[in-house]
Amino acid sequence: MIGIALIAVEVFVIPGFGVAGISGLLMVVGSLIFSMLDGVKWHTYQWGGSGGSDLLDALGNPAQNLAIGIFGSLGLFFLMMKYLPRLKFIGDTMLPGSLERGNGSEGDHTSDRVGMTGVAVSNLRPSGKAEIDGEVVEVLSEGVFISKGEGVRIVSEDGMGITVKKSSS
Numbered sequence: 001m002i003g004i005a006l007i008a009v010e011v012f013v014i015p016g017f018g019v020a021g022i023s024g025l026l027m028v029v030g031s032l033i034f035s036m037l038d039g040v041k042w043h044t045y046q047w048g049g050s051g052g053s054d055l056l057d058a059l060g061n062p063a064q065n066l067a068i069g070i071f072g073s074l075g076l077f078f079l080m081m082k083y084l085p086r087l088k089f090i091g092d093t094m095l096p097g098s099l100e101r102g103n104g105s106e107g108d109h110t111s112d113r114v115g116m117t118g119v120a121v122s123n124l125r126p127s128g129k130a131e132i133d134g135e136v137v138e139v140l141s142e143g144v145f146i147s148k149g150e151g152v153r154i155v156s157e158d159g160m161g162i163t164v165k166k167s168s169s
Helices: 002-012 019-035 039-044 055-086
Strands: 117-120 127-132 135-141 151-158 161-166
Touching: 002 019, 019 055, 127 151, 135 151
Parallel strands: 135 161
Antiparallel strands: 117 127, 117 151, 127 135, 151 161
């Protein structure tokens, strides 16, 4: 608990990665190792005497298990990142790494609709819908209010939308 508190102090209070962070990390790793320690080996250890098991022998196996667990999980993580997207049933659920060129619209209408006329099917204040060439599209007026049913003419179109103004006819 003290190790986690020291890491939290390092992250939120003390800038950088210093004594509190390293001490907290060592305490957390030490607590993991001591939690895996065999109680029989620990109790038979004779402090400073002979005849009992060595302290490094008692701590060696838990430390080895912790290292195998950490590095094994990192290795499996990198293998999964490399090979899992190649599986068909996983690849079908993931987005592709790159997208094809384009602006996201279904068709390239950027130049062929400029100058076309239509009818506003909703009030344009300044955005709304208009029917142009039999297709209802989202449009944006040039800042003026256009009532429903009035004629509109496309003045520009880009990847962001269609700009219209009130048609004189």
